[in-house]
Structures are given as structure tokens and as C-alpha cells.
Amino acid sequence: MRIRSPLVPAVTIAVGxxxxxxxxxxxxxxxxxxxxxIDWGVSLAGVAALVGILNLVVVHWxxxxxxxxxxxxxxxxxxxFLITFGVGLWLSPADPGFQHVIIAIQxxxxxxxxxxxxxxxxxxxxxxxxxxxxxxxxVFVVSALFxxxxxxxFLPVVRQIPLVGGVADFLHxxxxxGARGILLGIAAGSLMTxxxxxxxADRPYNG
Amino acid sequence: xxxxxxxxxxxFLLTLLVFSYLLGxxxxxxLVASLFVGVAAGYAAVxxxxxxxxxxxxxxxxxxxxxxxxxxxxxxxxxxxMLTKLFxxxxxxxxxxxxxxxxxxxxxxxxxxxxxxxxxxLRASAAGFDLHRAALAGRSPVGALVEAVIFLFxxxxxxxxxxxxxxxxxxxxxxxxxxxxxxxxIGKVFIAVTLGAIFAGVFAAALAALIDRLDFITEFIxxxxx
Numbered sequence: 336m337r338i339r340s341p342l343v344p345a346v347t348i349a350v351g352x353x354x355x356x357x358x359x360x361x362x363x364x365x366x367x368x369x370x371x372x373i374d375w376g377v378s379l380a381g382v383a384a385l386v387g388i389l390n391l392v393v394v395h396w397x398x399x400x401x402x403x404x405x406x407x408x409x410x411x412x413x414x415x416f417l418i419t420f421g422v423g424l425w426l427s428p429a430d431p432g433f434q435h436v437i438i439a440i441q442x443x444x445x446x447x448x449x450x451x452x453x454x455x456x457x458x459x460x461x462x463x464x465x466x467x468x469x470x471x472x473x474v475f476v477v478s479a480l481f482x483x484x485x486x487x488x489f490l491p492v493v494r495q496i497p498l499v500g501g502v503a504d505f506l507h508x509x510x511x512x513g514a515r516g517i518l519l520g521i522a523a524g525s526l527m528t529x530x531x532x533x534x535x536a537d538r539p540y541n542g
Numbered sequence: 543x544x545x546x547x548x549x550x551x552x553x554f555l556l557t558l559l560v561f562s563y564l565l566g567x568x569x570x571x572x573l574v575a576s577l578f579v580g581v582a583a584g585y586a587a588v589x590x591x592x593x594x595x596x597x598x599x600x601x602x603x604x605x606x607x608x609x610x611x612x613x614x615x616x617x618x619x620x621x622x623x624m625l626t627k628l629f630x631x632x633x634x635x636x637x638x639x640x641x642x643x644x645x646x647x648x649x650x651x652x653x654x655x656x657x658x659x660x661x662x663x664l665r666a667s668a669a670g671f672d673l674h675r676a677a678l679a680g681r682s683p684v685g686a687l688v689e690a691v692i693f694l695f696x697x698x699x700x701x702x703x704x705x706x707x708x709x710x711x712x713x714x715x716x717x718x719x720x721x722x723x724x725x726x727x728i729g730k731v732f733i734a735v736t737l738g739a740i741f742a743g744v745f746a747a748a749l750a751a752l753i754d755r756l757d758f759i760t761e762f763i764x765x766x767x768x
Contacts, residue, residue: 343637347645354649358657375617376646379639381594382621388587389628391579408576415580416587423588435549437585443553443758444578447560450755453748454564456741471734478738479745486746505689512693513736515663516700516729522659523701529652532644540640 344535351533392416481506554762557755595621667694699729700736 350372357369398409419437426433464476485507494500531537559574599621602614624639626632669675670690673683703726705718718726 343641346638347641347648349645350642351645351649354646355652358649358653371613373646373650374613375620376643378594378598378614378617379620379624379643379646381590381598382617382624383639383643385587385590385595386624386627388583388590391583393628408572411573412576412580412583415577416584419581419584420587423584424591428585428588428592437581439549439552440556440581441578441585443556443755444560444574446751447557447755449748449751451560451563453745453752456745456748460741471730474731474734475738475741478735479741482739482742483746486742501685508689508693509696509732510736510739512696513700513729513732513734515667515693515697516703516732517736518659518663519697519701520704522655522663525651525655526660529648529655532648533652540637540644 343540344538347538347540348533348535351529355533478510482510550762550765554759557759561755663697667697670694696729696732699725700732701729702726703729703733 353365354369354372354376357365392413395406395409395412398406399413422436423433428434460476460479463472485503490503490507493503528537532539556574559570562568563571599614599618602610606614620639620642624636626634627636627640670693671687673686676686677683702722705722705726717723
């Protein structure tokens with residue numbers, strides 16, 4: 336049986352406890368300590384994100400160097416990364432030329448991906464209507480069509496009609512009920528996940 | 543002028559390459575996806591170095607006083623330990639940094655969930671029953687009350703839909719009690735309405751992007767031809 340060091344769970348629980356205390360106790364000492372711990376956490380999150388990017392590079396480096404199945408895509412990804420990284424380090428991200436090049440590549444690709452999403456979503460909703468003809472599928476599609484009509488500027492016109500306007504307003508607000516239930520569910524789930532970490536039941540840091 | 547044309551041409555080609563996905567997931571789309579991920583990762587790495595790592599972990603040692611150095615030394619050590627996660631043989635050394643990050647993250651998660659979501663949403667649900675405010679807004683108090691009751695029921699039923707745990711004692715099929723099942727099935731309708739509205743919002747945004755790209759393509763072709 337492998338015995339794990341209690342140091343890491345102890346640090347996790349202690350740090351989390353102090354940060355959590357800061358939410359509920361307005362003492363200056365606790366607030367300052369909490370701000371310092373979160374500040375360190377932000378710095379560490381930056382390093383963690385960099386580690387994630389470096390890991391992506393390492394994975395693609397191995398794929399590009401695989402003698403049996405060399406990946407051209409990985410090679411292109413590495414080239415794009417190294418050029419952007421090198422030029423960015425040299426010029427700094429605030430340089431207008433660097434910004435211009437990044438925007439010239441990122442904006443068309445991001446907008447086009449979003450545009451492709453429109454077609455994919457329309458196709459997927461049509462398939463949903465064809466394959467899942469149940470109540471929920473119908474409610475979903477009717478709701479989607481209804482709100483698309485609203486988003487197209489239909490609501491202000493309908494609002495003018497005496498009785499229909501009130502009903503349309505109510506239907507426009509109706510998704511709030513479900514959204515509130517979903518948000519409360521997410522919050523309850525987050526609370527449980529956080530408490531499990533504090534109690535040491537979940538230890539996602541042991542790798 | 544020539545440089546502007548070059549970048550517009552690159553934007554045009556990238557747009558066409560992404561649109562080629564509509565013909566299937568193939569070589570051209572994967573090329574542009576790899577290019578995009580590479581550029582985005584490189585840009586993110588540069589931003590992290592210039593905006594987080596240098597000012598928070600490195601500059602205090604050169605420019606800051608003793609207090610700034612003391613404040614920077616702990617995250618620097620933890621950051622160096624975090625870097626060991628890149629090397630499988632030494633990755634266990636990074637557990638302490640991960641533990642710290644998870645502790646802060648869990649506390650912020652709990653605080654955000656309790657103060658931001660639970661308290662905020664419960665208060666918003668209760669606010670619907672404020673008939674005085676409804677009257678001031680020019681709404682009928684009875685209508686506002688009916689709406690608040692429907693919304694509260696929708697919220698509770700949607701929340702109950704996510705309750706999947708059941709008592710196993712004397713319940714071999716592990717089914718929810720009939721009343722709970724009935725309320726949860728109504729909650730499912732509220733969730734479907736909400737997801738439909740979200741879908742419509744995302745679709746409208748995506749449609750705007752599609753119109754923008756089609757406009758860009760036609761304008762560029764017109765610019766080339768005329």
C-alpha cells in the first residue's frame with residue numbers, strides 16, 4: 336500500500352479555508368490574507384496555463400517526430416506556434432504590427448467557425464426533428480423557433496397588441512424559470528464538489 | 543495599401559478553408575485548424591509571459607523592494623514546482639502547486655456558488671412576489687403573482703429533474719417516487735423551453751457571423767473583379 340504525504344491535502348484545505356473565511360468574515364486581517372492567497376493563486380494559474388500550452392507543444396513535437404506516422408498537421412501547428420511565440424516575445428504583444436497579424440489570422444478563422452456553426456446547428460436541429468419526434472424534441476424546436484422570431488425584432492410589434500402583448504411578454508420571460516433551476520443545480524453541484532475537496536474525499540491534485 | 547490587400551487576401555483564403563468543412567472534415571480544414579491552434583497557443587503563451595509571469599514573478603526581484611520580493615518568492619517556487627508537471631519522472635513534485643491551486647479554486651467556487659448564484663437566484667425568485675414593485679411597474683398584481691408562482695414552480699421542478707439519487711431499500715427498480723417523477727417531468731419541459739431559447743440565441747449569433755463572412759467574401763470578389 337502506497338502512503339500518500341498529508342502535506343498537499345493539508346495545504347489545500349488550509350488555503351481554501353482561509354480564502355473561504357474571507358467571504359464571510361469582514362476582518363481586515365482575513366481579507367488581506369485572502370487577497371494575498373488569491374493573488375498567488377492568479378500567478379500560479381498563469382504558470383499552470385503556460386504548462387498546459389507547453390504540454391500541447393510537447394505532444395505535437397512527439398507526433399511530428401514520429402518516424403512511422405509523421406503528422407503534417409502537428410508540424411504546421413508547431414511552426415505556427417514557434418513563429419507567433421518568437422515574434423511575440425521579440426516585439427511584445429502590445430506591438431501594433433504583431434496585433435494586426437494576430438487579428439488578421441484569428442478574426443477570419445473565429446468568425447468563419449461561428450458561421451459554420453450556424454449551418455451545423457440548423458442541420459442538427461432538422462435531424463433532431465426528424466429522428467426524435469417525442470414531446471421534448473417538439474417543445475425544444477417550438478421554443479427555438481419562437482425565440483428566433485422574438486430575436487428577429489418581432490417582440491416590439493407584438494407588444495402593441497393589447498392581450499397578446501402580455502402573453503408574449505410572459506413567454507419571453509419563461510426561460511428564466513428553467514435557467515434558474517439549471518443555475519441552482521450547477522451551484523449545488525459546485526458546492527458539493529468544493530466541499531468534497533475540503534473534506535479530502537476528492538484529491539484532483541495527486542498526479 | 544498592398545499590405546492591406548495581402549491581409550485581406552489571407553483572411554479570404556482562411557475563410558474559404560474553414561468553409562470547406564461544409565464539404566466534410568478533410569485535409570484543408572484540418573490545416574487551417576492546426577494553424578489557428580498554433581497561432582492562438584503562441585499568442586496566449588506570449589500574453590501569459592508578458593502580463594502574468596514577468597510582472598508578478600520576475601520583475602519584483604529586479605525592481606521591487608524586500609516586501610515585493612517576499613510576495614513573489616512563494617508563487618515563484620510554486621510555479622517552478624508546477625513546471626515539473628511537464629516531466630513525468632518529477633511530476634509528483636508539482637502536486638503541492640496543484641493542491642494550492644485546487645484549494646484556492648475550490649474556495650472561490652464555493653464562495654461564488656453561495657454568494658453569486660444560490661443567494662442571487664433565490665433572491666430573484668422571491669422578488670417576483672413583490673407585488674408592490676409590480677404595481678409600480680404598471681403590471682397587474684394578480685398577473686404578477688400568477689407569473690411568480692409559475693416561475694417558482696418551474697425553477698423547483700427543473701431543479702428536481704436533476705435529482706437522480708433514490709432510496710434503494712424496498713425499491714428494486716430504483717425509481718423515483720411517483721409525485722417526484724411527475725414534477726420532474728414538468729421540469730423537463732421548462733428545461734426544454736430554456737434550452738430552446740439558448741439555442742435560438744446561439745443560432746442568431748452564428749447567423750450574424752455567417753452573414754458577415756458571406757458579405758466579406760462577396761465584397762472581396764467584387765473588389766477583385768471590378
